[in-house]
Amino acid sequence: MKKLIICFLSFAICGQILAQETKTFEAGQDKIKLKFMLNAEGRPIYSLYFAGKTIIEPSSLGMELVNDSSFNRQFEIIGTEKKLVDEQWNPIWGEVRSIKNKYEQLTVQLKQKNVPNRLMNLVFRVFEEGLGFRYEFPKQPGLKYFIVGNELTQFNLTGDHKAFWIPGDYDTNEYSYTTSALSRVDAWEVQKKATDIAVRVVPDQYAVQTPLMLKTANGLYINIHEAAQINYPAMQLHVNRQNFSLSAHLVPDALGNKAYLHAPFNTPWRTILAADNAKSILESKMILNLNEPSVITNTDWIKPMKYVGVWWEMQTGKASWSYADDPDQLSADGNLIPSGKHGANTQNVKRYIDFAAKNGIDGVLVEGWNTGWEDWFGNWKEEVFDFVTPYPDFDLQGISDYAKSKGVKMIMHNETSGSATNYERQLDTAFKLMNTYGYPAVKTGYVGKIIPRGEHHDGQWMVNHYERVAQKAAAHKIMVDVHEPNRPTGLHRTYPNWMASEAARGNEYNAFSDGNHPDHETILPFTRLMGGPMDYTPGIFKLKGYASYAPNRQVHTTLAKQLALYVTLYSPLQMAADLPENYEAKMDAFQFIKDVAIDWDDTKIIEAEPGDYLTIARKAKGTENWFIGAITDEQARVGTIALNFLKKGTKYMAKVYRDADDASWKNNPEAYKIEQYPVTSASVLKLKLAEGGGAAISIIAVQ
CATH class of the missing domain: 2.70.98.10 (Beta-galactosidase; Chain A, domain 5)
Known part of the structure; x- marks a missing residue:
């Protein structure tokens, strides 16, 4: 009887549904x-x-x-x-x-x-x-x-x-x-x-x-x-x-x-x-x-990319996006007074370009390169950025030439401060600048309250805006990575230049807040990533003491889990988010980031339970090579990985980047082990994952 009463109250139509003969x-x-x-x-x-x-x-x-x-x-x-x-x-x-x-x-x-x-x-x-x-x-x-x-x-x-x-x-x-x-x-x-x-x-x-x-x-x-x-x-x-x-x-x-x-x-x-x-x-x-096929006929220019960027040092307080501390304090000649903390300066950017070139990384993203960052946040101001004017210490032409000489692509950053109206007025100008200097991709941002005032990030007006940006970018042969939009719904099929979005709590929250819980990355594939790739910005190697303003702050993962995220959190625009010096201190572990693919022929879900654990294997496009990521929540576990998806009769060499026996996200997050041994399609791997830990594996076909 109770069930019938609930049915009646919840629908107010349930009795009619059951009684009629339609x-x-x-x-x-x-x-x-x-x-x-x-x-x-x-x-x-x-x-x-x-x-x-x-x-x-x-x-x-x-x-x-x-x-x-x-x-x-x-x-x-x-x-x-x-x-x-x-x-x-x-x-x-x-x-x-x-x-x-x-x-x-x-x-x-x-x-x-x-x-x-x-x-x-x-x-x-x-x-x-x-x-x-x-x-x-x-x-x-x-x-x-x-x-x-x-x-x-x-x-x-x-x-x-x-x-x-x-x-x-x-x-x-x-x-x-x-x-x-x-x-x-x-x-x-x-x-x-x-x-x-x-x-x-x-x-x-x-x-x-x-x-x-x-x-x-x-x-x-x-x-x-x-x-x-x-x-x-x-x-x-x-x-x-x-x-x-x-x-x-x-x-x-x-x-x-x-x-x-x-x-x-x-x-x-x-x-x-x-x-x-x-x-x-x-x-x-x-x-x-359920999405329509691509509306872009020639897609040869759309290429997945791996990149580094001048970004994490701003998040952690080492550098700033803005050139000056106060936009109202000017020198005698009317110019901004530099603070000396600006991260997007020519010398620093070249350091990232050198690191990318040395390690086979496709691109470099630079945030804070353009004027306006002194008064951008929280002011609900319409005209903050013009998307073309660099700060005095950012040599746009010189950096572009230097990157080309090193075989590295520069990735543009267009933060709108929520002012979509201002950005739409300047889209052609911004994208023409990118075409002039050979930037193939742009990361856009919408931090703050939206302009038109009263509209929301997830309302109809902004949904149309994000699509207009993707369309305009396609006309200029530019790939797009959108931060702070509505969550994706598969439109990267229709607009394959719309490579990735943020639209969820990313890795940066480990810098300026109490961080992401150890189960966070085990939930994201079942929620946010159902609609499309996420720019989570993984790959943090210095997991404690990285934030100058919060010395006790730490990332809630192990280093091995950060590696595994390159497989479990899919994105065709994939960032190695940490500072070059932190990678250079652990180049043996960075090898996995260098090796892991960003475009795939096949994907196998090995083990999965939302909020608890996840193991995914992916086959690199055009090869017989596989990469595996295994992650867990705050509970340690043993992952079992049967390699029966490997090609029978082919020999492979597995390189395993795993948590050290005494690793844990809280007490010993940077402890890892690297092991290498031959495997075949008959092999079964058993890997111990630490609390908040993981494992990353490259499996390369032996010629």
Whole structure:
């Protein structure tokens, strides 16, 4: 009886769903099965099953338009269409050479019975690992220009699942993950404690971000996210802590509206992955498959890169981004008075170029090279940077020439200070400068409150802005790495020059805050990385005493785990983030960073459990060489790695970079061992991972 009462309270439509006799439509692939129907009120209802077990109980769909809340009922079905798709496609770069795209699609054409008889299609694609669905608004006389007030999508879960979550913040994804039951979600409590994040906007106490990773009491894994987010705000999820129902919560604009649309239009896909093991969640390419193919015809100029950069020394207080301490104190001739701490000076940058050239690193990123850093942060000022004017101690031409002579590419940095309007006005100018000096890639940043004022990082206006930047960059043959954007939704398939994003709590939080918990990197692949590569900036070797302003601060990993992150946290733009001198003190360990690939033919998930451990093996593109990363949380463990993915009959040499026997993230993080021995496809490795530790392995085919 209690269960029936809960059902009635949570849906207010459950009894109608069960009582009415509307026809049910189904679609399925392998263990995944979708059911769709209209209830007695003409509301669209869907449910989802895995291997006969309910994943999503009957849940309603629909839209609420501004000044019209009725676009979720009084529908009739005027047509349905089914089709099967089974194809392969090859990404420009990525974790695998070829991707299977197999699904059954059910399109339900709906028409409202009441005038003006508006039309809406619901399109469901059922894959072997999950479901994607979206709303489509055909061209029609009854609906042309319209404003979305709310999206009424529900995900009614079957219980109080274990969740890995961060608050539903409109402006940042840079929180530490909380692991709790859904009934314990309290976004305000987490927001209040997150004082290391500058801009925090969490209006809903019970909202969480997607990708949301869930685990049921009976061992099923569920992941809820979205795909192909274009011209539409990010979807967060409101958690009903009593009945475990999730409902879409769209990020609003300055007026409180969610999206301004013009039919014909389709929303992003809402995605649900389900599996009885964690590995299958990470193996899924469903989100990528739901995105459109590349709009860039000639992609020869898009090349994954490894890079170093003048960045960590600013984060740790050794140097500064700004040239002067005070923008209002000028010399007699009217110039800024240098502080002597500016990191992006010609001599220092050449030091990084020399290190990159000596060690086969593709590029060098320089932050703080351009004027404006003295008053950029926290002032909500529109015109801070012009993206072309260097500080007096940064020789743009000389550095460019020097890098070319060394065979090193320079990577541009464009921090906008949140002023997207200013950046858009100057995009062509900024990218032309990059073309002039041969910069192939740019790291953009959006630290601070957004301008246009009142807009949010994850709202429709900014979602469109990020796409415009990717489009403009493609026109100039420039690759993009975006920091502080909305979380990715697979658009790197459509825009393969959109190489990476931050959009989560990165390694820099180990510099200016209490850091990232030892389980953080074991959660990220199941959450943030579901939508695309992350510029996490791994590779810190000096793990204690690196911050001049906080001498007791430390990174919450071992050195071996920092190496393993090059495999477990995928990015085609991969940074060796520490200072050259810290690498030079441990060049035997740095060898793994030099060797590890950044583009792959194949990926194998060996062991996985969100929040606990992860082991991934990847095959370098165009070779028989493999690289493995194994990481754990605060618990030490023994990882078991069967090498049966290696080519049979081929001999390999394994080089293992592991935690020393007495290593731990807290007491002895920099202790590591390097071992080398032959292996074959019959070999099984057993590796002891320290608390907060890991192991990195290169497996090279013997000629």
